[in-house]
Amino acid sequence: MATHAAGGDNGTRRLSVEERAEAGRAARRRTPRSRNAEFEPPADRPDPLDVLEGQSADRVPELVPIRYGRMVESPFRFYRGAAAVMAGDLANTPDSGLRVQLCGDAHMLNYGLLGSPERNLLFDINDFDETLPGPWEWDVKRLAVSLAVAGRENGFTDTERAEIVRSAGRSYREQMRRYAGMSHLDVWYARIDAEQLRALADSELRSRGRKQLAESLAKARGRDSLQAAGKLTEVVAGERRFRSTPPLVEPLWALLPDAERSTLEDQIGDMVDHYGQTLPSDRRYLLRRFTLVDVARKVVGVGSVGTRCWILLLVGRDSDDPLILQAKEAGESVLAPYAGAGEYSMQGERVVAGQRLMQAASDIFLGWYRAQGIDGRERDFYVRQLRDWKGSVEPALMVPRGMRTYGEICAATLARAHARSGDRIAIAAYLGGGDVFDRALVGFAEAYADRNERDHRALADAVAAGRVAAHSA
Template structure:
């Protein structure tokens, strides 16, 4: 066990202010790519080497939709760029891929809907600025994608960073347990939207705000319906009195078909599945292990998910409790080395699945009760497990108007600050950020410059697809 130093509030604040001298908040302004910047397409090709080769073209097709979808899949590219950017030296647990589509709602163990970060494939301790820049740049790129004006795009990005800075200042004044228990519930989220509607002036803005409120309430209500029973109606079929997962290649391929392509018999595949489940159960605490043991595995399938994750191994498992109307869908995703580990100290966890799980538990206000990890059946393959649908919901970013994205920027900035405050030092970080808007302006400048670079990278990627260097399957 490492010896923990307990500094006074004054010492922690002085520590943060001291970093401002070595790395002024204005130093984040004026970003330019490094002279030896690697070829972005080559970085994606490097990632593809360990992925399911039949799914790599699907990944390319999803990234090809727009500069925004490209950015979602380009965490490795940005990690290489961030390594050359200024950093104060204040470390927190990073999401590693904190773009605006990796926030959303889900159910807490107490069945309360919470808004939080929801993707931790790249999580790793590191400079807090990395997450802030990834989030802020995503707002700039998304706003441009939605055809916002230059001023509207600037304001949305500035709002996200300001929300982060102001929230961190609030957390710096809170007790340690108060920070740990802080969360953004469904009720608080809707109250925030109601306040935004009430403060709008003018008929057009008021109407836009009311439309945003209606959409938000509909999305929250929809999220409440997204559970394992609803997943069964979408992903399952009843054959000879037994449910099984429907085949929808190449997006969903059941084990009964996947085994044939791998040259594995059905009995051998069932044995592997049960061994994996047994190993996964061992990573859960006793009460949750006992709960899981009440379910039996019915079927397993490979299922393509996301944008950046496409091509990594991902499965869904259908389990059954007391009867056929008591299903549990688990999602099993491959965990690889974080893209940040190319440039930051390696994770203290040798098992990448545990890295993801422990990072998620550190950053989220509440985590899935079935969150666990295991080693894959193949050598050097690692997995983490969680519920597939547990009232999960996300905003449709591409449909957002300036008012809606501004509100969303506020809640994402607050949420990221709360996640960093749990693992980092909120007093030191707040002291470094300061009370003025200098940090906000500096990060917004970085975001606009990085969005320009992302456009260039997207064009290089599109050229690689059109030239035949990369294969692409679109529309999946």
């Protein structure tokens, strides 16, 4: 009987562990690990403002100034919103040729706490708007630079920042080598949970850091639909409705004239039905137990500001049994011009498929749909709970040791996500047992942090000159 690759993909012969390791060593010969330090933008590098304005062309016009207002606040906020700028830059950097499912925007704030369907608190990647297959190095570099940029804003020394980035590189490398020796099922079941975080805090952090972690874990468990309803809704004439807090949250009744509102309400009602078809049958049944009662537009994130994002209020047994879903527009990944479009024609399905592949456990209401808007244009969306035990960090509060530990956890999480989809044995062999890659990552992170600061200044100058409008909100 002939042997084939796992799953029988394309009928190809299954490679042995040694052959896969040799593929990684061959990649190292083609692209030495030290070359990962390189960043030299080409002379014809696109103007970053042109890239950002190109993205803004299809966004909600009145919200775009909020995006620029948030990005101009600091180099770190600019970096969060400039994934499209960095995608073009990464495409011009050396890579090993080994591909994985990428997060696509793996900066340090796109990791955090979330609840599993079994009601365990996990640490994982939590943003997949740009997910797409591509070189694994792109995610690692996006994470590394975010640590360097955040470290600069906190006033960390060159030595402190280098140690933070180098530790993240080491964590990714060592975890990938660990996964290379594990079975497929063990890799698939691997996860970082609250107990592991506590154990790490006990061994790595001082009492202040352990206290902050304990507070974050407790706070995350309280962030659910009931808590969100308490913050975002009010009871009017006995009915629970979204509270209007423009421009960040605007219910349909405050946003659109009667005729347009009625049309959109009908479309969103149909959306809930159609989106439900992308859920497993048991979760589809659960969704049907809820009734849609209100819809609002919400401003989210930094880079996502201006994309269409709706929050949907559903109630179950009564108004004290709420479910708040977020339906977020999914455009083409910023990586697509450089990594290829991928296999999904629906962008919402692309996001959901990438999230399910990379996360240890995904939201039970995660799904997608395509809808026609009141302007007649079809747009893709993905849907998930607005809050489900979600928790995040505040980089400005971190000391060097805390950021180093946090970077290590993020990098280990990223390695686990990459190991699920890529050839972990080849990547581990490429990285090797030494610290060549770790040290190269420091050089790249500092060089790109310099570039990011110049790009941020360019945006600030453009705002000052009136080229782009920026509003704080």
